[in-house]
Amino acid sequence: MIKVLHLNTWYGKGGAANSTRELNKLLNQNGNISSKVVVGFNNSDESLLKLNRNYERYLNAAITKYTGYDSIWYPFSKSKSLEKLIDKYDVIHLHNIHGYYFQLKYLELLKDKPVVWTIRDFWPITGGCAFFNDCNKWVTGCGKCPYLNAYPATKIDRTAFHFEQKQRYINQLKNVEFVTISDWAKSVVRKSMIGHKNITTIYNGLDVDAYKIHYVKDQGSKTKLLFIASKLSSPRKGLLVFLKSLQEIKNKSHYELFFIGEKMPKDLKDTYLRDFDFKELGYVSNTDKLSKIYSECNLFVNLSTAETFGRTNIEAMLSGTHVLTYDIPIMKEILQDKGIYVQEKSSKEIAKAIESFHIDQHEKKLKYTSQALREHALTFSQQKMVKAYERIYSKLLNNSGGK
Structure with missing residues (x-):
């Protein structure tokens, strides 16, 4: 022993x-x-x-x-x-x-x-x-x-x-x-x-059996975007970049936003989110609940500039959810061709990628199914x-x- x-x-x-x-x-x-x-x-x-x-x-x-x-x-x-x-x-x-x-x-x-x-x-x-x-x-x-x-x-x-x-x-x-x-x-x-x-x-x-595809993605209504950071105030997690990119989106009524982690300051919400439907879910420690949130959302937006692995990306894909992230080495190593990549800290490019995803999803033109995303994540x-x-x-x- x-x-x-x-x-x-x-x-x-x-x-x-x-x-x-x-x-x-x-x-x-x-x-x-x-x-x-x-x-x-x-x-x-x-x-x-x-x-x-x-x-x-x-x-x-x-x-x-x-x-x-x-x-x-x-x-x-x-x-x-x-x-x-x-x-x-x-x-x-x-x-x-x-x-x-x-x-x-x-x-x-x-x-x-x-x-x-x-x-x-x-x-x-x-x-x-x-x-x-x-x-x-x-x-x-x-x-x-x-x-x-x-x-x-x-x-x-x-x-x-x-x-x-x-x-x-x-x-x-x-x-x-x-x-x-x-x-x-x-x-x-x-x-x-x-x-x-x-x-x-x-x-x-990861405990791959703890994360499941709980829901069939709703492709006909609003696109649900998820952002996660235990400390939303951490600059490397990219909250401010995400909020600024949202301002570049033309049809804001097409989207619903979900945030996991600490609460945002009121001034940020008043400045950047007044035209969006959004929910702050706080900290989520229960894996089953977290997987259901991933699965309910259409796109996980991970704008972290510094990770050594990126666990949340795998959690999202195990739950059948696409990941939008930066075109940087660590993200490409883990996600490979299953990720949606954008130029680092480019609000306009992030907004454009979100809008393209919304259109492709509505027209059922997404490259990978939820099951294909999960199959990739099962290797971890x-x-x-x-x-x-x-x-x-x-x-x-x-x-x-x-x-």
């Missing part, structure tokens, strides 16, 4: 947290692996191991914001408790270790352990940010950061120091395999300070993902002379 310990900021809250939760559950069903998750902070699941008290998150976030020492120094050390915990497990599986709970020096505790590190964003290779936008300083070393307000935000630029510290501690890991969740992300990481390490691509696996199964991780666990244990 291989004992695996996962570390992530949260459990079941956000993309990385959901993927960690699902992987943990599947590994425990395997029979050959005993899997446990330790989280930075507890979001009400008492079965989880918790590294920090919830109030420490706010304290540590304030330290990051006002001193710039993100993950370098926090007032309450967890080294002793973490060391005792780590000793009980054969393999340590890191997911997101940023999020104001994990100090880089804790990696010293793992230097002789088999370590899998799934890179779910680019925080491990930069001097600070999780997504680097159009900046390439992370290739050679950060400093004079143009995006200090990007998560994890800070007022003091210590990105050059952070870059050196990450390199120092990560290079102490003797038996580590980095996992990216797309080939595009792997190509990015290859250019970074850890590019010489072992790096494998394992696509996120949890079974493939779990088997790939099992092989890596076994390889690392063999490297260390373990089980």
